[in-house]
Amino acid sequence: MTLLSVQNLTAGYGQARVLHGVDLTIEEGEAVVVLGANGAGKTTTMRALAGLIGFGGRVEFEGSPLAGLRPDAVVARGVSLVPQGRGTFPHLTVLENLHVGAALRRDKRGIKEDIERWCGVFPVLAERTGQAAGTLSGGEQQMLAVARALMSRPRLLLCDEPSLGLAPKIVAELFGILATINREQGVSLLLVEQNAELALALAGRVYLLEVGRVIASGTAAEFREDETVRRAYLGY
Amino acid sequence: MDIFLERLFDGVTNGAVYAIMALALVVVFRSTGTINFAQGEMALFTTYLAWWLTTVGLPIWAGALAAGATGFLLGAVVERTLIRPIRRRNDMASLIVALGLFTAFNALAGLLWNSETKPMPSLFPAGLEDFFPVAGARLYWDALGVWLVVLALIAGVFFLFNRTRLGLQMRAVADNAESAALSGVPTGRILMLGWGLAGIVGSLAGVLVTPLSATQLSLTTMFPILIYASAAALFGGLDSPVGAVVGGLAIGVLEALITGYVEFIGGTLPQTAALVVIVLILLFRPTGLFGTRQLERL
Numbered sequence: 303m304t305l306l307s308v309q310n311l312t313a314g315y316g317q318a319r320v321l322h323g324v325d326l327t328i329e330e331g332e333a334v335v336v337l338g339a340n341g342a343g344k345t346t347t348m349r350a351l352a353g354l355i356g357f358g359g360r361v362e363f364e365g366s367p368l369a370g371l372r373p374d375a376v377v378a379r380g381v382s383l384v385p386q387g388r389g390t391f392p393h394l395t396v397l398e399n400l401h402v403g404a405a406l407r408r409d410k411r412g413i414k415e416d417i418e419r420w421c422g423v424f425p426v427l428a429e430r431t432g433q434a435a436g437t438l439s440g441g442e443q444q445m446l447a448v449a450r451a452l453m454s455r456p457r458l459l460l461c462d463e464p465s466l467g468l469a470p471k472i473v474a475e476l477f478g479i480l481a482t483i484n485r486e487q488g489v490s491l492l493l494v495e496q497n498a499e500l501a502l503a504l505a506g507r508v509y510l511l512e513v514g515r516v517i518a519s520g521t522a523a524e525f526r527e528d529e530t531v532r533r534a535y536l537g538y
Numbered sequence: 539m540d541i542f543l544e545r546l547f548d549g550v551t552n553g554a555v556y557a558i559m560a561l562a563l564v565v566v567f568r569s570t571g572t573i574n575f576a577q578g579e580m581a582l583f584t585t586y587l588a589w590w591l592t593t594v595g596l597p598i599w600a601g602a603l604a605a606g607a608t609g610f611l612l613g614a615v616v617e618r619t620l621i622r623p624i625r626r627r628n629d630m631a632s633l634i635v636a637l638g639l640f641t642a643f644n645a646l647a648g649l650l651w652n653s654e655t656k657p658m659p660s661l662f663p664a665g666l667e668d669f670f671p672v673a674g675a676r677l678y679w680d681a682l683g684v685w686l687v688v689l690a691l692i693a694g695v696f697f698l699f700n701r702t703r704l705g706l707q708m709r710a711v712a713d714n715a716e717s718a719a720l721s722g723v724p725t726g727r728i729l730m731l732g733w734g735l736a737g738i739v740g741s742l743a744g745v746l747v748t749p750l751s752a753t754q755l756s757l758t759t760m761f762p763i764l765i766y767a768s769a770a771a772l773f774g775g776l777d778s779p780v781g782a783v784v785g786g787l788a789i790g791v792l793e794a795l796i797t798g799y800v801e802f803i804g805g806t807l808p809q810t811a812a813l814v815v816i817v818l819i820l821l822f823r824p825t826g827l828f829g830t831r832q833l834e835r836l
Contacts, residue, residue: 354720372719372724373716373720373722374721374722374724374725377720377721377722382720383720385717388714388716389717389720390717391714391718392714393709393713393830394706394710394713398706398709398710401703401706402707402710402718403721403722405710405718405721405722405723450717450721451720454722
């Protein structure tokens, strides 16, 4: 079943249009990656889907439109974004960060169980529940940002360049966890990445974005075989 | 010694009021990034309302409750109708709106209740004999009453911030509004409630301080309070509720001791002293005593 369907998505900032008609779909349970150079519109796509900026075109999640919804309403529908760079609340403790992530939920017991579950998945967080998020390392903060987003029990998790600025070892660990969440917890994944190699290992399907349009799409296996993609994004 | 103690008591009483007024400023500043210069005049307006209710036969505590409720409504409505639509466009714009509201609320109070000075009834026994001796000094009931109400109010605000879901969401919006929205926090509603909360606290500050003020209730009563509260908020750190409380008490006590012991300053210059404090803090420690520098590692 199609979870997210995006047709002719247009968006931008002020007079500057960044997306000129993006089409993509995500099936239930899939992990999909959007590749593209700087300025291709990857982040803009994510921000539009999360309700942070207005957009044109048709976007349907589980069959009903997302247009015009504010970010908190998009979360309520089951779509959660880990924004680029700054996804945590630096002055709140790790535990408080996770509680804010559950802002829309009322089931106290379920929230507690989820905190335990994500602390199990991200052991670095379990050791630091009382620490201010701003004192964590970059990798720990990124993990917290992902866990925070998962606290709303999304059906679709959007991740905007989670590898940005992190050490390779941390990135590998983070991607391993994202893969586990996708496979074992049934959370569908839409990932924006510059690190194509890691992204292709994680994702089943790929969209290639260039200057605000999808110029190619296919399975991760097809992309790894493709000569031009390999040269442009994998560097071998 | 007893003179010193009495000056200290006066200082703590005034300082307590500055503290909650500063707390109101901090609650707004943390979430919206605006110093609400109209906070004092909104409190002036609701204090007039409390006074007016006593003239039609209601007890002053009922007036105080009405002032608090009206303060909440004024704060929330101002945020929703004036601040929110313009804030995203320009930081300076909300400052200008606050200054406009400053004049507007003052003028409205003058229009409704004229500019004559009104004697403001106190919430507590306030006669010349209503004191008890402490180490040879006189501690008046109305001062003690102000201390207790302020203490309860501060405890309430801190409980709200640190122990409730709403408070957590308020802190989250203040810390990172975008991620709060992405977590499902209705940021607009939270900001509105923050302004409302500041309105309650500011209004109660007004009702508490006017009976003690030499000017009683007049159109200029709240202006010096706002100056002291701004100094207190800056002194403690504009984003720190703890700092607001400490700063308020410090400014109150300093004011009482300076006017008491430094003769050339006397009764009119302390506001200047407060402004000097503001300038010095902005020069040497812009984040104040308890304010936070950016706590972020990327």
